[in-house]
Amino acid sequence: MVFLRFLFSLFLVSTALHFGWELSQMGYYSFSIPSLPSYDAFIEGHWVTAAKDGLITVALYLLVGMLVKNAGWAKRFNRQRFMFLIVLGFLWAVGVEYHATEIAHRSVYARSMPIIPIINVGFVPILQMMLIPFLAILLTRKQLSEK
Numbered sequence: 001m002v003f004l005r006f007l008f009s010l011f012l013v014s015t016a017l018h019f020g021w022e023l024s025q026m027g028y029y030s031f032s033i034p035s036l037p038s039y040d041a042f043i044e045g046h047w048v049t050a051a052k053d054g055l056i057t058v059a060l061y062l063l064v065g066m067l068v069k070n071a072g073w074a075k076r077f078n079r080q081r082f083m084f085l086i087v088l089g090f091l092w093a094v095g096v097e098y099h100a101t102e103i104a105h106r107s108v109y110a111r112s113m114p115i116i117p118i119i120n121v122g123f124v125p126i127l128q129m130m131l132i133p134f135l136a137i138l139l140t141r142k143q144l145s146e147k
Helices: 002-024 039-068 079-103 123-145
Strands: none
Touching: 002 039, 002 123, 039 079, 039 123, 079 123
């Protein structure tokens, strides 16, 4: 039960963090005025995206747990666990961004987006999936330890 509470809290915390990140990185994408939805649809779309990213954060947590054979691995971070989380977040984000920009053409970067050479994806969304899961785990761990 404690483990499920941790995962649910991790989902909520990471979704909130991802939502803030999603809104803050809007200047790194190009939009045409006719393609912009209403404000409500815009916010709803970003909440949906943030919730998906929250689920990915939980999946990354569980995947690291499988790799280190310890479901409660967040209680004690070490270099190996941290690196697994960062590398998995990086790989996931590269795949998602490459698909969104190069295959599905759902996203178009603005000139302000720093691009990672060779893999040709934006740095900001990659950084999101490397930082937010780590921060969400730390915040969730702190939140639950205070109860």
